[in-house]
Amino acid sequence: EAQVTQNPRYLITVTGKKLTVTCSQNMNHEYMSWYRQDPGLGLRQIYYSMNVEVTDKGDVPEGYKVSRKEKRNFPLILESPSPNQTSLYFCASRYLATSPYNEQFFGPGTRLTVL
């Protein structure tokens, strides 16, 4: 089954404790992206990647890091989480080549609470 998976789905942590949220897709998509969703603010992009070893900042990158060492994986790293990073996080992927009618697939989301 074609899908984007994220782990963990729920996480409660404390300020300053480094964490990683994993994202993996099995569709051989070049493009992957991370969004955070907060009430009234919609989906805001954190980082995106056009291919392996190619990453770039979105609208709200502060406090986050990413890496793209393999095509299928795009982990989101919070080196020193703070309470304002409490949010619902979505990973997404998309096929870029040939047809422009390429929908974006979203993972199930990770609900993060930083105390």
Place this chain on the structure above:
Amino acid sequence: QQPVQSPQAVILREGEDAVINCSSSKALYSVHWYRQKHGEAPVFLMILLKGGEQKGHDKISASFNEKKQQSSLYLTASQLSYSGTYFCGTETGANNLFFGTGTRLTVIP
């Protein structure tokens, strides 16, 4: 670079119609529409490319006016299953997608 959506929220009775608008300050290559049920991931509805084309999906259709950098989503004869938050995503030609703040649609019996 987030597109702006309006209205922020709308309540409909079953069978009524609704229009959700999405506008951008940048020239657009394409517009995507997604629907999200509470607590779930957004689900793809349709993509529109520049050229002013319209797409349809059952009783849900959309248009794209590239001169105005605007897109509208039309929901006709709404059903209870249409309830959710609708997001437009805009692409300016660099293959990157930015999403709006969402429109919460509630359909009541």
